[in-house]
Amino acid sequence: MSAKLAISRPKEGAAGKTGTWRTFKPVVDRELCNKCGNCERFCPDGTISKEFEIDLEFCKGCGICADVCPKKAIKMVREE
Numbered sequence: 001m002s003a004k005l006a007i008s009r010p011k012e013g014a015a016g017k018t019g020t021w022r023t024f025k026p027v028v029d030r031e032l033c034n035k036c037g038n039c040e041r042f043c044p045d046g047t048i049s050k051e052f053e054i055d056l057e058f059c060k061g062c063g064i065c066a067d068v069c070p071k072k073a074i075k076m077v078r079e080e
């Protein structure tokens with residue numbers, strides 16, 4: 001059975017669109033990423049695609065993806 005759930009698709013989360021109030025945003029370093037899929041599985045808002053693209057319109061900047069990344073490929077960067 002596949003571990004991928006339909007709920008992991010990018011969608012509007014409980015926090016709604018977050019682009020205007022988020023303080024930190026995740027940035028993926030593609031050189032470090034080994035495509036393990038942890039970030040996509042653990043993002044509570046399902047904003048990370050199967051190709052590990054992050055939909056910043058709905059990401060709330062919680063940093064869980066950065067915490068669960070075994071390669072430290074995701075850095076939380078302060079919004080400008």
Ligand code: SF4
Nearest residue numbers: 043059060062063065
């Ligand atoms: S910071 Fe949080 S909401 Fe944004 S992509 Fe990472 S886990 Fe998902």
Ligand code: SF4
Nearest residue numbers: 033034036037039069
């Ligand atoms: S958790 Fe880190 S290494 Fe794994 S797919 Fe996401 S960015 Fe890549």
